[in-house]
Amino acid sequence: MATNLQYGSATLHLTRESSTESVGGYASKTDMSQRKSRIIWDQSLDKTFLDACIHEVTTNRREGSALKPNSWKVVAEKLLKEHGLVVDQKQMRNRYDYYKGKYQAWVKLKSKTGNIYDPLTNKFNLTDKQWETETKLNKIVGALKTVPLLFPDLCTQLFGGSTCTDFDS
Incomplete structure (x- = not known):
């Protein structure tokens, strides 16, 4: 199935593979040789993704700082089932x-x-000077000025006990 999406002045051509063309939610070797479609993550897709990751971490724990290989497959299957995306x-x-x-x-x-x-409002009340100072310490902070963290409660569940928050990159 192919879909054209208008994004500003550009048109994106996305293809969705049927479940018969994929193996366990992943494209088969012949499909992988084709150019991969870019995923446009919307709030619904993000919520499904975060919920599935939380479920996998709760059920199967982590491997290092991320999910185990089998858990990634389960998350991929959930995204395929609920959103039709490979x-x-x-x-x-x-x-x-x-x-x-x-x-x-x-x-x-x-x-x-x-x-x-x-x-x-899920936003920070900082002056432009404060934003500039914080962004110099961590470039990701600058993104929070215009786009707040979606689903902070889900992110806390997923990352709250497993990450170090004292870094200066």
């Missing part, structure tokens, strides 16, 4: 790392004194 482990790991980095920056910024976080 994703590979690299795409999921990139999204996982994106949320983990953003969560770490969010926790560090939230822990600052001065009531700079507003839980009702």
Whole structure:
């Protein structure tokens, strides 16, 4: 199945593979030789992804700082079943790392004194100068100025007990 999406002035051509063309939620070797489609992550897809990751961590624990190989397959199957998208482990790991980095920056910024976080709006009340200073310390913090961390409760469940939040990268 092919879909054209209008994104600004560009048109994105996405293809979805049927479940008969994939093995365990992953494209077969012949499909992998074709150009991979870029996934446009929306809130619904993100929520399904985070929920599935939390379920896998709760059920099967982690391997290092991420999911076990079999857990990635389960998450991929859930995304295929609920959203009709075929994703590979690299795409999921990139999204996982994106949320983990953003969560770490969010926790560090939230822990600052001065009531700079507003839980009702899920935004930080900083001046432009403060944003500039914080972004110099951690470039991911700058993203929180315009796009708040989606699903902070889910991110806390997924990353809260497993990450170090005291880093300066």
